[in-house]
Amino acid sequence: MDINFTLFLILNFFYSYRELITIVILSIFLGIEIIGSVPSVLHTPLMSGANAIHGVVIIGAIIVMGKAEPDNYLALILGFLAVILGTLNVVGGFVVTDRMLEMFKKKKK
Template sequence: MESILEYIGNNMEMIYFLVLAILLGVEVISNVPAILHTPLMSGANAIHGVVVVGAIIVMLQASPDNYLALSVGFLAVVVGMLNVIGGFVVTDRMLEMFKKKPKKS
């Protein structure tokens, strides 16, 4: 029990950060119109692609002769980058479609 409290104490800054970011996330999108639900989901999908930064850090920390870490890390970088690029491009294409609609009608 003591060690749990100690861990929380040591990471207090990050925990504050976490709580504030959760509340911010709720606030930021609270007034979204229904028509934007899917693009917003897609945009959020692209943003969590930031996990690729973690994959890059893993690769930079791995020692060059640790082939297991290097190959798993390589895979992580590829799929993370797929998430980022695919997410932003798909969102952009969706929103492009939204823009054209009012012109036609």
């Protein structure tokens, strides 16, 4: 595979995904901006909240599950498992974060 061809593949990749790549790059900077200066007390709740947010992967699991043909047992079983795991991540993540923050709230008053 010569250099030109490799270059072509890379450019082709960027062209095909140009919109998504734009979102990725902007999101990276946004993520850095948002966290900027956070007091150390909030490190753990913030980590936990972020943990819940990446549970958004569950949407992929739902798509996998919903697209699986009724005779494709591998996809059905794995999809089912993926939706359970994703839900655990989302629900558990948000509830644990809320419990951590509930305690911050109480002492404020």
